[in-house]
Amino acid sequence: MEDHGHMMLGHIGLSREDLGDPDNMRKLHNLGEPQQDIGNILQQIMTITEESLDEAQARKHALNCHRMKPALFSVLCEIKERSALSLRGVQEEDGPDPQIMRLDNMLLAEGVTGLERGGDSAAAATVAVTAGVSPNDGSSLEHTEYREKLAHIRHMYHTELEKYEQACTEFTDHVMNLLREQSRTRPVSPKEIERMVGIIHRKFSSIQMQLKQSTCEAVMILRSRFLDARRKRRNFSKQAADVLNEYFYTHLANPYPSEEAKEELAKKCSITVSQVANWFGNKRIRYKKNVAKLHDEANLYTRMPAASVSSEASQANSPVTPKSGGCPAPCYTPDGS
């Protein structure tokens, strides 16, 4: 306290001795003839902590009512403003955090934030489904379930956010009141209060970011749980399987359909081109893995003489040298020759 006070006085180029001199003070503040010695006041402020609580309380009140108080207060605020104490917090003047922006955008895209589509989103979903294009598969049920879960996440997010915001304003109010209260006895400028509010808001927004982060994670998990195509897999129809198998076994020497061929197969089987590609990818590797098991199937679709593949099949089943020593099983060669 002593050193601090001394430092502050030193800032404006005065020693305590200078202040202690009534003539100097009079010159400095251009006052008429102060009955009270300002040096004396400062001395009282400096030693206030050495007094007992009651004494200090009384002293504070007395000083507070002193007619020089406003002037002295503003001077002290100014000194503090110039000192290193108030330099902190200035550097954190960045705009909207890119991380927060990213999370906000994602939450908006997933429908967690943004316009509320009613508390009964499940009902809205069923309406959308019944009005939808095809009333075929059971995906509508999954869809409503997804909407329900998403609505739940949204509800949680908003209640949590509300709690945080309430806590933030409460805490800010509390701190502001405290600082205003304190500003009656120690130099706390409005600017400083403003800065403190900024710091509090930053802290709370970093907490909010954690909420947003975990909400994003929850939505991602939900998405992977419901929107992952693997989870709503349907086997192709027998007819489609026949078409695909027929192509595969009649092109066994080179079972790599061109883009056009894939498109045609896709149309024939009423599936997508990528599904055709998936099918051929799976088929090639599984055929290769187990030629013997598929032997009968091959005959079924190509009506080829069994002798032509049986030797290869037995090779494929043999446990020796799966990778070295030449191609073990398939009729085709991966290089397309």
Added chain:
DNA sequence: CAAAATGATTCTGC
């Protein structure tokens, strides 16, 4: 209900 089959995804190497 466990195993097999199957469609889709992910990872790696080219």
Added chain:
DNA sequence: GCAGAATCATTTTG
């Protein structure tokens, strides 16, 4: 970007 391989998640089968 594609093919192969491994793997996942679901459906079908015995």
